[in-house]
Amino acid sequence: MTVSTARLSSATHRLISTRFPPVGIFDTVASADDLAALFELEGWTSDRLSVEVGKLDLLPRSEWVTGVPGASVIMAAYCYPNPDGGRFTSPDLGAWYCALELETAIAETVHHHTQRLLKAGMLNACIQMRQLVAQVDGVFHDIRGQQTARPELYDPNEYATSQAFAGKMRAAGSNGIAYDSVRQAGGQCLVVFRPTLLPAAIQGDHFEYRWEGSPEPTITKLTN
Secondary structure, X not given: OOOOEEEEEEEEEEEEEOOOOOOOHHHHOOOHHHHHHHHHHHOOOOHHHHHHHOOHHHOOHHHOOOOOOOHHHHHHHHHOOOOOOEOOEOOOOOOEEEEOOHHHHHHHHHHHHHHHXXXXXXXXXXXXXXXXXXXXXXXXXXXXXXXXXXXXXXXXXOOHHHHHHHHHHHHXXXXXXXXXXXXXXXOEEEEEOOHHHOOOOEEEEEEEEEEEOOOOOEEEEOOO
């Protein structure tokens, strides 16, 4: 089946745990060449650099984002993939998952955190999250509106087929995939395969997700 494309020019929303530091090595160097020089100086086996850059070697240097607001959180999305992969990413290389609406980004992250807590048997927890707003402007493969036609890509629990589908798209040079949210009816999501399509990630509001024995957490906005 041919996959259509669509141009998206929009603000997007991503929520990450506040435990991640807001500034890192990618924010403090001016260019990919400067970063490569740092690697040569300290060595790729440096414990500090290994922790900082993760799987950076799997990304072409032309795709490294440095010296812009949020550069480190952008690169972390690619360099530190989920060990189980995501809907459209394998465990080998991550991507920037985001939503076109803040409410959808919240619904998506609440679902995944709840599943982890259920698996750990601890539905009494509090997680603070911060919003990252990134403007995108590019052409993406578009499977929105195809939940009935391509249910295998929208399976709520099983990602093997969607990962294989996305792997082929990514290898062929796709910028990413626009898709319908599985966790919020009517919501729209986007996975961006190329870091350089994200010119910056600006910090927005902070939120608290609090579970008190129920899989439905209380969500509190912490910023004015």
